Amino acid sequence: MDLDLAQVRAFVAVAGTRHFGRAAAELAVTQQALSKRVARLEERLGARLLERGQGVELTATGRRFLEPARRALAAADAAVAAVRADGRPLRVDVWGHLYDPARTISEAIAAGAAPAVELGRARDLPSVVEALLRGETDAGFGRVHATGHPRGDALAHRPVRLEPVDALLGADHPLAGRDVLRPADLGGSRLLFPAAAERLDFLRAFADRFGVDDRAEGVNLGAGHLLATVRDVPGAFTLLPADARLPDVPGVRAVPLADPTPLYAWSLVWDAAARHPELPALLRSLAETGRARRWLEYDPARDWLPPGDAAAL
Template identity: 40%
Template sequence: MELDLGAVRAFVAVADDRHFGDAADRLGLTQQATSKRIAKLEASLGTTLFHRARTGTELTEDGAAFLPDARALIALADQAVRSVRAPRRPLRVDVLGTRLSPTELIRSFHEAHPEVEIDIVTSRGLRSGQPALLSGAIDVAFARVTGELDPAIAYQPAYLEPHHLLAGRKHPLAGRRRVRMADLAGTVVSMPGNEPGSEWADYYHHLRHEFGFGVETAGPDFGLDHMLDEIARSADRCTFGGERMRVPWHAGIVQLPVVDPTPLYPWSMLWHRRNRHPALPVLIEHIAERVRPFDPATQWLPPGEPVR
Protein backbone atom coordinates (compact mmCIF):
# COMPACT_ATOMS: atom_id res chain seq x y z
CA MET A 1 0.00 0.00 0.00
CA GLU A 2 1.28 3.47 -0.93
CA LEU A 3 0.21 6.46 1.11
CA ASP A 4 -0.68 9.72 -0.62
CA LEU A 5 1.56 12.38 0.95
CA GLY A 6 -0.99 15.05 0.15
CA ALA A 7 -3.61 13.12 2.09
CA VAL A 8 -1.21 12.56 5.00
CA ARG A 9 -0.38 16.27 5.04
CA ALA A 10 -4.13 17.08 5.10
CA PHE A 11 -4.60 14.65 8.00
CA VAL A 12 -1.84 16.34 10.04
CA ALA A 13 -3.30 19.80 9.32
CA VAL A 14 -6.79 18.77 10.44
CA ALA A 15 -5.36 17.05 13.52
CA ASP A 16 -3.56 20.28 14.46
CA ASP A 17 -6.46 22.68 13.74
CA ARG A 18 -9.29 20.36 14.85
CA HIS A 19 -11.36 21.92 12.07
CA PHE A 20 -11.62 21.01 8.37
CA GLY A 21 -12.24 24.60 7.27
CA ASP A 22 -9.23 26.05 9.09
CA ALA A 23 -6.98 23.24 7.86
CA ALA A 24 -8.21 23.75 4.30
CA ASP A 25 -7.34 27.45 4.46
CA ARG A 26 -3.83 26.69 5.72
CA LEU A 27 -3.29 24.12 2.97
CA GLY A 28 -4.66 26.42 0.27
CA LEU A 29 -7.43 23.93 -0.56
CA THR A 30 -11.19 23.96 -0.46
CA GLN A 31 -12.88 22.25 2.45
CA GLN A 32 -14.37 19.73 0.05
CA ALA A 33 -10.91 18.85 -1.37
CA THR A 34 -9.53 18.44 2.15
CA SER A 35 -12.41 16.13 3.10
CA LYS A 36 -11.80 14.04 -0.02
CA ARG A 37 -8.12 13.63 0.88
CA ILE A 38 -8.96 12.49 4.39
CA ALA A 39 -11.58 10.07 3.06
CA LYS A 40 -9.05 8.65 0.63
CA LEU A 41 -6.52 8.17 3.43
CA GLU A 42 -9.08 6.48 5.67
CA ALA A 43 -10.02 4.14 2.84
CA SER A 44 -6.36 3.25 2.28
CA LEU A 45 -5.82 2.56 5.99
CA GLY A 46 -9.16 0.82 6.46
CA THR A 47 -10.07 2.83 9.52
CA THR A 48 -11.68 6.07 10.67
CA LEU A 49 -9.25 8.79 11.75
CA PHE A 50 -11.61 11.54 12.96
CA HIS A 51 -14.87 11.96 14.83
CA ARG A 52 -16.71 14.82 13.11
CA ALA A 53 -19.10 17.05 15.06
CA ARG A 54 -20.57 20.54 14.80
CA THR A 55 -18.16 21.82 17.45
CA GLY A 56 -15.06 20.53 15.66
CA THR A 57 -13.09 17.42 14.87
CA GLU A 58 -11.44 14.97 17.26
CA LEU A 59 -9.03 12.16 16.58
CA THR A 60 -10.21 8.60 16.94
CA GLU A 61 -8.03 6.12 18.79
CA ASP A 62 -6.56 4.97 15.46
CA GLY A 63 -6.10 8.59 14.40
CA ALA A 64 -4.15 9.40 17.56
CA ALA A 65 -1.97 6.32 17.03
CA PHE A 66 -1.30 7.26 13.41
CA LEU A 67 -0.48 10.95 14.09
CA PRO A 68 3.18 10.64 15.32
CA ASP A 69 4.16 8.50 12.33
CA ALA A 70 2.28 10.83 9.97
CA ARG A 71 4.24 13.81 11.31
CA ALA A 72 7.51 11.88 10.89
CA LEU A 73 6.55 10.90 7.33
CA ILE A 74 5.86 14.53 6.36
CA ALA A 75 9.08 15.72 8.02
CA LEU A 76 11.08 13.07 6.15
CA ALA A 77 9.44 14.02 2.84
CA ASP A 78 10.24 17.69 3.41
CA GLN A 79 13.84 16.83 4.28
CA ALA A 80 14.15 14.75 1.10
CA VAL A 81 13.00 17.72 -0.98
CA ARG A 82 15.47 20.04 0.74
CA SER A 83 18.33 17.63 0.11
CA VAL A 84 18.05 17.99 -3.68
CA ARG A 85 17.34 21.69 -3.73
CA ALA A 86 20.28 24.07 -3.82
CA PRO A 87 21.12 25.26 -0.30
CA ARG A 88 20.97 28.98 0.35
CA ARG A 89 24.46 29.28 1.78
CA PRO A 90 27.71 30.96 0.73
CA LEU A 91 29.85 29.43 -1.98
CA ARG A 92 32.90 27.98 -0.20
CA VAL A 93 36.11 28.57 -2.18
CA ASP A 94 39.61 27.32 -1.38
CA VAL A 95 42.18 29.76 -2.77
CA LEU A 96 45.37 28.17 -1.29
CA GLY A 97 46.58 31.59 -0.08
CA THR A 98 44.85 34.96 0.13
CA ARG A 99 47.80 36.76 -1.51
CA LEU A 100 47.73 34.45 -4.53
CA SER A 101 45.98 35.04 -7.85
CA PRO A 102 42.94 32.75 -7.28
CA THR A 103 41.83 35.27 -4.64
CA GLU A 104 41.93 37.95 -7.34
CA LEU A 105 39.91 35.71 -9.67
CA ILE A 106 37.24 35.32 -7.00
CA ARG A 107 37.32 39.03 -6.17
CA SER A 108 36.67 39.80 -9.85
CA PHE A 109 33.77 37.32 -9.84
CA HIS A 110 32.32 38.90 -6.70
CA GLU A 111 32.49 42.36 -8.27
CA ALA A 112 30.57 41.05 -11.29
CA HIS A 113 28.09 39.08 -9.13
CA PRO A 114 27.78 40.86 -5.75
CA GLU A 115 24.61 38.91 -4.97
CA VAL A 116 26.63 35.70 -4.53
CA GLU A 117 27.78 35.13 -0.95
CA ILE A 118 31.32 33.72 -0.78
CA ASP A 119 33.35 32.14 2.01
CA ILE A 120 37.12 32.12 1.38
CA VAL A 121 39.10 29.27 2.93
CA THR A 122 42.73 28.24 2.57
CA SER A 123 44.39 24.84 2.74
CA ARG A 124 47.43 23.03 1.36
CA GLY A 125 46.59 22.83 -2.32
CA LEU A 126 45.53 19.75 -4.23
CA ARG A 127 46.39 17.30 -1.43
CA SER A 128 43.81 18.78 0.93
CA GLY A 129 41.54 20.40 -1.66
CA GLN A 130 40.50 17.18 -3.37
CA PRO A 131 39.36 15.42 -0.15
CA ALA A 132 37.53 18.59 0.90
CA LEU A 133 35.67 18.67 -2.42
CA LEU A 134 34.74 15.00 -2.12
CA SER A 135 33.42 15.47 1.42
CA GLY A 136 31.47 18.61 0.54
CA ALA A 137 33.50 20.79 2.93
CA ILE A 138 34.20 23.19 0.04
CA ASP A 139 32.52 23.88 -3.31
CA VAL A 140 35.51 25.02 -5.36
CA ALA A 141 39.29 24.67 -5.13
CA PHE A 142 42.07 26.31 -7.12
CA ALA A 143 45.24 24.28 -7.65
CA ARG A 144 47.65 22.95 -10.23
CA VAL A 145 46.34 19.55 -11.33
CA THR A 146 48.91 16.75 -11.15
CA GLY A 147 48.35 13.00 -11.30
CA GLU A 148 44.99 11.28 -11.48
CA LEU A 149 41.97 12.97 -9.96
CA ASP A 150 39.03 11.15 -8.43
CA PRO A 151 36.44 10.63 -11.22
CA ALA A 152 33.92 12.64 -9.19
CA ILE A 153 36.08 15.77 -9.50
CA ALA A 154 35.75 18.01 -12.57
CA TYR A 155 38.17 20.78 -13.45
CA GLN A 156 38.95 23.41 -16.04
CA PRO A 157 41.87 25.82 -16.65
CA ALA A 158 41.43 28.98 -14.61
CA TYR A 159 44.53 31.11 -15.14
CA LEU A 160 47.94 30.64 -16.76
CA GLU A 161 49.87 33.01 -14.54
CA PRO A 162 53.05 34.69 -15.85
CA HIS A 163 56.02 34.81 -13.50
CA HIS A 164 57.76 37.88 -12.09
CA LEU A 165 61.12 37.99 -10.34
CA LEU A 166 61.27 39.69 -6.94
CA ALA A 167 64.80 40.91 -6.17
CA GLY A 168 66.53 43.42 -3.91
CA ARG A 169 67.79 46.67 -5.37
CA LYS A 170 71.39 45.48 -4.92
CA HIS A 171 70.78 42.35 -7.03
CA PRO A 172 72.70 42.27 -10.36
CA LEU A 173 69.41 41.98 -12.32
CA ALA A 174 67.56 44.71 -10.41
CA GLY A 175 68.25 47.48 -12.94
CA ARG A 176 66.62 45.69 -15.87
CA ARG A 177 63.10 46.23 -17.18
CA ARG A 178 62.57 42.48 -17.59
CA VAL A 179 64.54 39.29 -16.95
CA ARG A 180 65.19 36.54 -19.49
CA MET A 181 65.12 32.95 -18.25
CA ALA A 182 68.69 32.54 -19.57
CA ASP A 183 69.78 35.33 -17.18
CA LEU A 184 68.78 33.15 -14.23
CA ALA A 185 71.22 30.33 -15.06
CA GLY A 186 73.37 29.74 -11.99
CA THR A 187 71.14 31.91 -9.77
CA VAL A 188 69.71 30.50 -6.54
CA VAL A 189 66.04 31.36 -6.03
CA SER A 190 64.71 31.43 -2.45
CA MET A 191 61.51 29.39 -2.06
CA PRO A 192 61.15 28.25 1.58
CA GLY A 193 57.44 27.56 0.99
CA ASN A 194 58.15 24.72 -1.45
CA GLU A 195 56.62 21.83 0.50
CA PRO A 196 57.94 18.41 -0.60
CA GLY A 197 55.25 16.57 -2.51
CA SER A 198 53.23 19.69 -3.30
CA GLU A 199 52.16 20.48 -6.85
CA TRP A 200 54.09 23.78 -6.78
CA ALA A 201 57.33 22.10 -5.66
CA ASP A 202 56.90 19.71 -8.59
CA TYR A 203 56.40 22.68 -10.94
CA TYR A 204 59.64 24.38 -9.84
CA HIS A 205 61.49 21.08 -10.06
CA HIS A 206 60.70 21.02 -13.79
CA LEU A 207 61.43 24.73 -14.23
CA ARG A 208 64.87 24.70 -12.59
CA HIS A 209 65.97 21.61 -14.50
CA GLU A 210 64.88 23.20 -17.76
CA PHE A 211 66.69 26.51 -17.22
CA GLY A 212 69.59 25.71 -14.90
CA PHE A 213 68.93 27.75 -11.77
CA GLY A 214 68.89 26.53 -8.18
CA VAL A 215 66.13 26.58 -5.58
CA GLU A 216 66.85 27.16 -1.90
CA THR A 217 64.16 25.74 0.39
CA ALA A 218 66.11 25.67 3.67
CA GLY A 219 64.98 27.56 6.72
CA PRO A 220 61.53 28.14 8.22
CA ASP A 221 58.91 29.91 6.14
CA PHE A 222 58.02 33.05 8.13
CA GLY A 223 55.82 34.42 5.37
CA LEU A 224 56.18 36.74 2.41
CA ASP A 225 56.84 39.95 4.35
CA HIS A 226 59.79 38.40 6.18
CA MET A 227 61.22 36.92 2.98
CA LEU A 228 61.03 40.30 1.22
CA ASP A 229 62.96 41.88 4.10
CA GLU A 230 65.64 39.20 3.74
CA ILE A 231 65.82 39.62 -0.05
CA ALA A 232 66.02 43.41 0.23
CA ARG A 233 69.08 43.12 2.50
CA SER A 234 70.83 40.71 0.16
CA ALA A 235 72.85 41.34 -3.00
CA ASP A 236 72.11 37.96 -4.56
CA ARG A 237 68.83 36.56 -3.19
CA CYS A 238 65.59 36.63 -5.20
CA THR A 239 62.31 34.76 -5.50
CA PHE A 240 59.42 34.27 -7.90
CA GLY A 241 56.00 35.85 -7.70
CA GLY A 242 52.94 35.70 -9.93
CA GLU A 243 51.63 38.47 -12.16
CA ARG A 244 48.48 38.89 -10.03
CA MET A 245 50.00 37.94 -6.70
CA ARG A 246 49.42 40.62 -4.05
CA VAL A 247 53.00 41.57 -3.21
CA PRO A 248 53.19 44.16 -0.40
CA TRP A 249 55.03 47.34 -1.35
CA HIS A 250 58.63 47.31 -0.19
CA ALA A 251 61.14 50.12 -0.78
CA GLY A 252 63.97 47.64 -1.20
CA ILE A 253 62.27 45.28 -3.70
CA VAL A 254 61.88 45.43 -7.49
CA GLN A 255 59.40 43.27 -9.42
CA LEU A 256 60.49 42.29 -12.93
CA PRO A 257 58.54 40.35 -15.61
CA VAL A 258 60.22 37.12 -16.71
CA VAL A 259 60.45 36.55 -20.49
CA ASP A 260 62.04 34.44 -23.27
CA PRO A 261 60.11 32.32 -22.42
CA THR A 262 57.64 33.41 -19.75
CA PRO A 263 56.98 30.58 -17.29
CA LEU A 264 53.25 30.16 -16.63
CA TYR A 265 51.83 28.65 -13.47
CA PRO A 266 48.74 26.65 -14.53
CA TRP A 267 45.94 27.28 -12.03
CA SER A 268 42.87 25.11 -12.48
CA MET A 269 39.43 25.39 -10.92
CA LEU A 270 38.10 22.13 -9.43
CA TRP A 271 34.63 21.15 -8.21
CA HIS A 272 32.54 18.05 -7.44
CA ARG A 273 30.47 16.93 -10.44
CA ARG A 274 27.39 16.47 -8.24
CA ASN A 275 27.63 19.86 -6.54
CA ARG A 276 24.34 21.72 -7.05
CA HIS A 277 25.16 25.10 -5.54
CA PRO A 278 23.30 27.63 -7.74
CA ALA A 279 26.31 29.95 -8.01
CA LEU A 280 28.70 27.23 -9.23
CA PRO A 281 27.69 27.28 -12.94
CA VAL A 282 27.93 31.08 -12.90
CA LEU A 283 31.47 30.94 -11.50
CA ILE A 284 32.51 28.21 -13.97
CA GLU A 285 31.35 30.36 -16.89
CA HIS A 286 32.97 33.51 -15.47
CA ILE A 287 36.36 31.79 -15.11
CA ALA A 288 36.20 29.99 -18.48
CA GLU A 289 35.49 33.22 -20.39
CA ARG A 290 38.67 34.85 -19.08
CA VAL A 291 41.30 32.14 -19.65
CA ARG A 292 44.05 33.27 -22.00
CA PRO A 293 45.45 30.66 -24.43
CA PHE A 294 48.93 29.18 -24.09
CA ASP A 295 51.50 30.45 -26.62
CA PRO A 296 54.32 27.87 -26.86
CA ALA A 297 56.44 30.30 -28.89
CA THR A 298 56.83 32.76 -26.02
CA GLN A 299 55.66 30.90 -22.91
CA TRP A 300 56.67 27.78 -20.97
CA LEU A 301 54.79 25.02 -19.19
CA PRO A 302 56.14 21.74 -17.79
CA PRO A 303 56.16 18.85 -20.25
CA GLY A 304 52.81 17.04 -20.41
CA GLU A 305 50.97 19.74 -18.44
CA PRO A 306 47.23 18.91 -18.68
CA VAL A 307 46.13 22.29 -20.00
CA ARG A 308 43.06 22.02 -22.18
Protein backbone atom coordinates in the same frame (compact mmCIF):
# COMPACT_ATOMS: atom_id res chain seq x y z
CA MET B 1 25.74 -2.95 -7.07
CA ASP B 2 26.73 0.62 -6.12
CA LEU B 3 27.67 2.71 -9.16
CA ASP B 4 30.21 5.53 -9.14
CA LEU B 5 28.27 8.50 -10.50
CA ALA B 6 31.40 10.17 -11.86
CA GLN B 7 31.98 7.07 -13.98
CA VAL B 8 28.34 7.03 -15.11
CA ARG B 9 28.54 10.74 -15.97
CA ALA B 10 31.66 10.08 -18.05
CA PHE B 11 29.89 7.34 -20.04
CA VAL B 12 26.81 9.51 -20.63
CA ALA B 13 28.98 12.38 -21.87
CA VAL B 14 30.83 10.11 -24.33
CA ALA B 15 27.54 8.59 -25.47
CA GLY B 16 26.15 12.06 -26.10
CA THR B 17 29.15 13.41 -28.02
CA ARG B 18 30.44 10.14 -29.52
CA HIS B 19 33.90 11.58 -28.92
CA PHE B 20 36.22 11.18 -25.91
CA GLY B 21 37.93 14.54 -26.42
CA ARG B 22 34.72 16.54 -26.63
CA ALA B 23 33.24 14.67 -23.67
CA ALA B 24 36.36 15.38 -21.60
CA ALA B 25 36.10 19.09 -22.44
CA GLU B 26 32.41 19.07 -21.52
CA LEU B 27 33.20 17.64 -18.07
CA ALA B 28 36.39 19.71 -17.70
CA VAL B 29 38.59 16.65 -17.11
CA THR B 30 41.50 15.22 -19.04
CA GLN B 31 40.80 12.69 -21.76
CA GLN B 32 42.92 10.17 -19.89
CA ALA B 33 40.85 10.57 -16.71
CA LEU B 34 37.63 10.26 -18.70
CA SER B 35 38.82 7.07 -20.42
CA LYS B 36 39.76 5.57 -17.06
CA ARG B 37 36.32 6.29 -15.64
CA VAL B 38 34.54 4.62 -18.54
CA ALA B 39 36.90 1.63 -18.42
CA ARG B 40 36.31 1.20 -14.67
CA LEU B 41 32.56 1.40 -15.17
CA GLU B 42 32.72 -1.31 -17.85
CA GLU B 43 34.88 -3.44 -15.58
CA ARG B 44 32.44 -3.03 -12.70
CA LEU B 45 29.46 -3.90 -14.88
CA GLY B 46 31.30 -6.75 -16.54
CA ALA B 47 30.19 -5.56 -19.98
CA ARG B 48 31.53 -3.40 -22.79
CA LEU B 49 29.44 -0.26 -23.27
CA LEU B 50 31.38 1.43 -26.07
CA GLU B 51 33.09 0.28 -29.23
CA ARG B 52 36.26 2.28 -29.74
CA GLY B 53 37.71 2.55 -33.20
CA GLN B 54 37.92 5.38 -35.70
CA GLY B 55 34.85 6.74 -33.90
CA VAL B 56 32.89 5.84 -30.78
CA GLU B 57 29.73 3.74 -30.97
CA LEU B 58 27.46 2.29 -28.32
CA THR B 59 27.27 -1.45 -27.96
CA ALA B 60 23.84 -3.08 -27.57
CA THR B 61 24.50 -3.14 -23.81
CA GLY B 62 25.52 0.50 -23.89
CA ARG B 63 22.26 1.45 -25.61
CA ARG B 64 20.25 -0.37 -22.95
CA PHE B 65 22.26 1.25 -20.16
CA LEU B 66 22.14 4.83 -21.49
CA GLU B 67 18.62 5.98 -20.56
CA PRO B 68 18.61 4.44 -17.05
CA ALA B 69 22.06 6.03 -16.55
CA ARG B 70 20.69 9.43 -17.53
CA ARG B 71 17.77 9.01 -15.12
CA ALA B 72 20.18 8.02 -12.33
CA LEU B 73 22.26 11.16 -12.87
CA ALA B 74 19.15 13.35 -12.96
CA ALA B 75 17.97 11.82 -9.69
CA ALA B 76 21.37 12.34 -8.08
CA ASP B 77 21.52 15.97 -9.20
CA ALA B 78 17.99 16.53 -7.89
CA ALA B 79 18.95 15.00 -4.53
CA VAL B 80 21.98 17.30 -4.22
CA ALA B 81 19.92 20.34 -5.22
CA ALA B 82 17.29 19.45 -2.62
CA VAL B 83 19.88 19.34 0.16
CA ARG B 84 21.33 22.65 -0.95
CA ALA B 85 18.01 24.38 -1.55
CA ASP B 86 18.54 26.47 1.59
CA GLY B 87 20.60 28.90 -0.50
CA ARG B 88 23.89 28.13 1.20
CA PRO B 89 26.71 30.03 -0.55
CA LEU B 90 29.11 28.18 -2.79
CA ARG B 91 32.15 27.33 -0.65
CA VAL B 92 35.46 27.84 -2.47
CA ASP B 93 38.79 27.06 -0.81
CA VAL B 94 41.76 29.04 -2.06
CA TRP B 95 45.22 27.68 -1.47
CA GLY B 96 48.70 29.08 -2.02
CA HIS B 97 47.40 32.32 -0.49
CA LEU B 98 50.91 33.82 -0.71
CA TYR B 99 50.18 34.04 -4.46
CA ASP B 100 46.92 35.90 -3.74
CA PRO B 101 44.40 33.58 -5.47
CA ALA B 102 41.33 35.27 -3.98
CA ARG B 103 41.78 38.32 -6.23
CA THR B 104 40.88 36.28 -9.34
CA ILE B 105 37.63 35.07 -7.76
CA SER B 106 36.98 38.64 -6.60
CA GLU B 107 37.44 40.01 -10.13
CA ALA B 108 34.91 37.53 -11.52
CA ILE B 109 32.43 38.43 -8.78
CA ALA B 110 32.94 42.17 -9.33
CA ALA B 111 32.29 41.69 -13.06
CA GLY B 112 28.76 40.52 -12.21
CA ALA B 113 26.68 37.35 -12.76
CA ALA B 114 28.69 35.34 -10.22
CA PRO B 115 26.87 33.58 -7.36
CA ALA B 116 27.33 34.20 -3.67
CA VAL B 117 30.70 32.71 -2.71
CA GLU B 118 32.16 31.90 0.70
CA LEU B 119 35.97 31.76 0.58
CA GLY B 120 38.03 29.48 2.81
CA ARG B 121 41.78 29.19 3.25
CA ALA B 122 43.18 25.74 2.51
CA ARG B 123 46.76 24.72 3.25
CA ASP B 124 47.55 23.12 -0.11
CA LEU B 125 46.07 21.08 -2.97
CA PRO B 126 46.07 17.69 -1.15
CA SER B 127 44.10 19.32 1.67
CA VAL B 128 41.57 20.67 -0.83
CA VAL B 129 41.22 17.27 -2.50
CA GLU B 130 40.46 15.63 0.84
CA ALA B 131 37.94 18.35 1.74
CA LEU B 132 36.18 18.01 -1.63
CA LEU B 133 35.90 14.24 -1.37
CA ARG B 134 34.54 14.52 2.19
CA GLY B 135 31.96 17.09 1.06
CA GLU B 136 33.39 19.79 3.35
CA THR B 137 33.80 22.30 0.53
CA ASP B 138 32.28 22.73 -2.93
CA ALA B 139 35.25 23.84 -5.01
CA GLY B 140 38.89 24.79 -4.75
CA PHE B 141 40.91 27.43 -6.55
CA GLY B 142 44.64 27.39 -7.16
CA ARG B 143 47.19 25.54 -9.27
CA VAL B 144 46.06 21.97 -9.98
CA HIS B 145 48.72 19.30 -10.43
CA ALA B 146 49.06 15.58 -9.85
CA THR B 147 48.57 14.59 -6.20
CA GLY B 148 48.69 10.81 -6.46
CA HIS B 149 45.42 10.64 -4.51
CA PRO B 150 43.71 7.29 -5.20
CA ARG B 151 40.38 9.03 -5.88
CA GLY B 152 41.84 12.01 -7.71
CA ASP B 153 40.09 11.09 -10.95
CA ALA B 154 36.74 11.72 -9.23
CA LEU B 155 37.49 15.44 -9.46
CA ALA B 156 36.97 17.75 -12.41
CA HIS B 157 38.96 20.92 -13.00
CA ARG B 158 39.09 23.74 -15.50
CA PRO B 159 41.91 26.25 -16.14
CA VAL B 160 40.57 29.79 -15.83
CA ARG B 161 43.64 32.05 -15.80
CA LEU B 162 47.21 31.90 -17.06
CA GLU B 163 49.19 34.58 -15.26
CA PRO B 164 52.75 35.69 -16.10
CA VAL B 165 55.16 35.49 -13.19
CA ASP B 166 57.81 38.06 -12.30
CA ALA B 167 61.23 37.53 -10.79
CA LEU B 168 61.57 39.29 -7.42
CA LEU B 169 65.18 40.31 -6.71
CA GLY B 170 66.98 42.40 -4.14
CA ALA B 171 68.23 45.77 -5.35
CA ASP B 172 71.83 44.53 -4.93
CA HIS B 173 71.30 41.51 -7.19
CA PRO B 174 73.47 41.76 -10.35
CA LEU B 175 70.38 41.37 -12.55
CA ALA B 176 68.14 43.82 -10.67
CA GLY B 177 68.83 46.64 -13.12
CA ARG B 178 67.41 44.79 -16.13
CA ASP B 179 64.04 45.81 -17.57
CA VAL B 180 63.30 42.22 -18.64
CA LEU B 181 64.99 38.90 -17.87
CA ARG B 182 65.03 35.56 -19.63
CA PRO B 183 64.39 32.63 -17.27
CA ALA B 184 67.75 31.16 -18.30
CA ASP B 185 69.47 34.32 -16.98
CA LEU B 186 68.57 33.18 -13.46
CA GLY B 187 70.50 29.90 -13.69
CA GLY B 188 73.32 31.20 -11.49
CA SER B 189 71.05 32.66 -8.80
CA ARG B 190 69.51 31.10 -5.69
CA LEU B 191 65.77 30.37 -5.91
CA LEU B 192 64.03 30.89 -2.57
CA PHE B 193 61.07 28.58 -1.94
CA PRO B 194 58.57 30.17 0.49
CA ALA B 195 57.72 26.71 1.88
CA ALA B 196 58.83 23.08 1.55
CA ALA B 197 59.86 22.39 -2.05
CA GLU B 198 57.68 19.25 -2.22
CA ARG B 199 54.61 21.49 -1.89
CA LEU B 200 55.67 23.97 -4.61
CA ASP B 201 55.36 22.04 -7.85
CA PHE B 202 55.53 25.13 -10.10
CA LEU B 203 58.82 26.40 -8.63
CA ARG B 204 60.37 22.94 -8.87
CA ALA B 205 59.33 22.62 -12.53
CA PHE B 206 60.72 26.09 -13.30
CA ALA B 207 64.05 25.35 -11.62
CA ASP B 208 64.38 22.01 -13.43
CA ARG B 209 63.53 23.51 -16.82
CA PHE B 210 65.80 26.56 -16.63
CA GLY B 211 68.78 25.11 -14.82
CA VAL B 212 68.41 26.75 -11.41
CA ASP B 213 70.34 24.32 -9.23
CA ASP B 214 70.77 26.52 -6.15
CA ARG B 215 67.49 26.21 -4.25
CA ALA B 216 66.66 27.11 -0.66
CA GLU B 217 63.51 26.08 1.21
CA GLY B 218 61.88 28.27 3.80
CA VAL B 219 58.84 28.59 6.03
CA ASN B 220 55.78 30.46 4.78
CA LEU B 221 55.63 33.45 7.11
CA GLY B 222 53.90 35.66 4.57
CA ALA B 223 54.82 37.74 1.55
CA GLY B 224 56.53 40.44 3.59
CA HIS B 225 58.91 37.93 5.18
CA LEU B 226 59.63 36.30 1.81
CA LEU B 227 60.48 39.61 0.12
CA ALA B 228 62.65 40.72 3.03
CA THR B 229 64.58 37.44 2.71
CA VAL B 230 65.02 38.01 -1.03
CA ARG B 231 66.41 41.46 -0.26
CA ASP B 232 68.80 40.24 2.42
CA VAL B 233 70.20 37.05 0.82
CA PRO B 234 72.88 37.85 -1.77
CA GLY B 235 72.11 36.55 -5.27
CA ALA B 236 68.62 35.34 -4.30
CA PHE B 237 65.33 35.59 -6.15
CA THR B 238 61.84 34.17 -6.06
CA LEU B 239 58.86 34.06 -8.42
CA LEU B 240 55.41 35.53 -7.83
CA PRO B 241 52.41 36.13 -10.11
CA ALA B 242 52.72 39.49 -11.84
CA ASP B 243 49.38 40.87 -10.61
CA ALA B 244 49.60 39.61 -7.02
CA ARG B 245 49.04 42.27 -4.38
CA LEU B 246 52.38 42.44 -2.55
CA PRO B 247 53.49 44.44 0.46
CA ASP B 248 55.83 47.35 -0.20
CA VAL B 249 59.23 46.08 0.91
CA PRO B 250 62.03 48.59 0.17
CA GLY B 251 65.01 47.19 -1.68
CA VAL B 252 63.09 44.60 -3.75
CA ARG B 253 62.42 44.87 -7.48
CA ALA B 254 59.98 42.93 -9.67
CA VAL B 255 61.37 42.20 -13.14
CA PRO B 256 59.18 40.67 -15.90
CA LEU B 257 60.31 37.41 -17.50
CA ALA B 258 60.22 36.74 -21.25
CA ASP B 259 61.68 34.47 -23.93
CA PRO B 260 59.81 32.45 -22.78
CA THR B 261 57.28 33.98 -20.40
CA PRO B 262 56.47 31.53 -17.57
CA LEU B 263 52.75 31.29 -16.86
CA TYR B 264 51.08 30.24 -13.62
CA ALA B 265 47.89 28.28 -14.33
CA TRP B 266 44.98 28.98 -11.98
CA SER B 267 42.16 26.42 -12.06
CA LEU B 268 38.86 25.70 -10.37
CA VAL B 269 38.48 22.10 -9.13
CA TRP B 270 35.37 20.30 -7.86
CA ASP B 271 33.86 16.88 -7.19
CA ALA B 272 32.24 15.86 -10.49
CA ALA B 273 29.60 13.75 -8.73
CA ALA B 274 28.46 16.37 -6.20
CA ARG B 275 28.26 19.72 -7.93
CA HIS B 276 26.84 22.68 -6.02
CA PRO B 277 23.96 24.15 -8.08
CA GLU B 278 25.74 27.53 -8.26
CA LEU B 279 29.01 26.10 -9.59
CA PRO B 280 28.05 26.52 -13.30
CA ALA B 281 27.33 30.21 -12.66
CA LEU B 282 30.79 30.72 -11.15
CA LEU B 283 32.42 28.89 -14.07
CA ARG B 284 30.50 31.07 -16.54
CA SER B 285 31.52 34.23 -14.70
CA LEU B 286 35.17 33.19 -14.65
CA ALA B 287 35.02 32.34 -18.36
CA GLU B 288 33.39 35.65 -19.30
CA THR B 289 35.85 37.66 -17.20
CA GLY B 290 38.72 35.63 -18.66
CA ARG B 291 37.64 36.35 -22.23
CA ALA B 292 37.33 40.07 -21.54
CA ARG B 293 40.74 40.19 -19.84
CA ARG B 294 42.47 37.61 -22.07
CA TRP B 295 43.32 35.35 -19.15
CA LEU B 296 43.77 32.18 -21.21
CA GLU B 297 46.08 33.39 -23.96
CA TYR B 298 48.89 30.90 -24.50
CA ASP B 299 51.43 30.61 -27.31
CA PRO B 300 53.87 27.70 -26.85
CA ALA B 301 56.39 29.54 -29.06
CA ARG B 302 56.34 32.51 -26.67
CA ASP B 303 55.25 31.16 -23.28
CA TRP B 304 56.23 28.35 -20.91
CA LEU B 305 53.96 26.16 -18.83
CA PRO B 306 54.93 23.05 -16.86
CA PRO B 307 54.06 20.01 -19.03
CA GLY B 308 51.02 19.03 -16.96
CA ASP B 309 49.53 22.53 -17.26
CA ALA B 310 50.09 22.59 -21.02
CA ALA B 311 48.37 19.21 -21.35
CA ALA B 312 45.37 20.45 -19.35
CA LEU B 313 44.79 23.21 -21.91
